[in-house]
Amino acid sequence: xxxxxxxxxEHAKSEEGRKQLRYxxxxxxxxxxxxxxxxxxxxxxxxxxxxCILISACILTLPNYFANKVYVWRDTSRDxxxxxxxxxxxxxxxxxxxxxxxxxxxxxxxxNLSSVLQSACLFMAQLAGYGIVWVxxxxxxxxxxxxxxxxxxxxxxxxxxxxxxxxxx
Numbered sequence: 001x002x003x004x005x006x007x008x009x010e011h012a013k014s015e016e017g018r019k020q021l022r023y024x025x026x027x028x029x030x031x032x033x034x035x036x037x038x039x040x041x042x043x044x045x046x047x048x049x050x051x052c053i054l055i056s057a058c059i060l061t062l063p064n065y066f067a068n069k070v071y072v073w074r075d076t077s078r079d080x081x082x083x084x085x086x087x088x089x090x091x092x093x094x095x096x097x098x099x100x101x102x103x104x105x106x107x108x109x110x111x112n113l114s115s116v117l118q119s120a121c122l123f124m125a126q127l128a129g130y131g132i133v134w135v136x137x138x139x140x141x142x143x144x145x146x147x148x149x150x151x152x153x154x155x156x157x158x159x160x161x162x163x164x165x166x167x168x169x
Contacts, residue, residue: 015075022071027134030064035126039119049107049122050100053129057096064092091137099129 034056041052065088073084102125110121 019072019075023068026064026067026071030060030067031127031130034060034130035123038126039123042119042122043115049103049125053096053099053103053126057092057099061092061096065089087137091133095130095133097129098132099126102126102129 037056037059038049038052041047041055042049045052047055065085068084068088073081076084103122106121106125107118110118113121
């Protein structure tokens with residue numbers, strides 16, 4: 001895919017591009033809602049920040065799953081759907097674990113700061129935790145694994161060269 005504006009527009013019009021836009025759209029809904037919910041729990045309770053993230057994940061993961069099922073995976077084959085669902089749940093658990101770990105570290109490092117600065121650090125810790133998993137999922141699974149198995153066969157020499165160009169060793 002070219003990085004020119006016309007190449008990006010062409011990609012956005014493709015089926016894969018529309019799927020990526022739907023995926024990003026679901027994330028753009030649930031990430032801010034999750035961040036706000038964690039901040040509300042953080043301000044309203046004496047619960048440790050890490051547990052606020054866990055509670056938020058418990059509340060939002062199921063609606064996030066159904067949003068992905070309806071909007072993102074709607075045209076996915078049955079075999080790929082099972083893989084997508086498994087990847088979703090693993091990514092949700094890993095992201096929550098990373099976010100909780102970063103929140104714990106953030107909480108320990110910012111205990112003497114104002115509540116506004118603590119909240120900002122908590123927000124950044126959550127974004128870092130979920131962001132690492134989201135980026136890894138996108139690049140390693142969507143671009144590498146799913147693209148290679150999309151055709152049901154080994155990638156062609158051209159596809160393999162493109163994959164190696166995206167992930168230089």
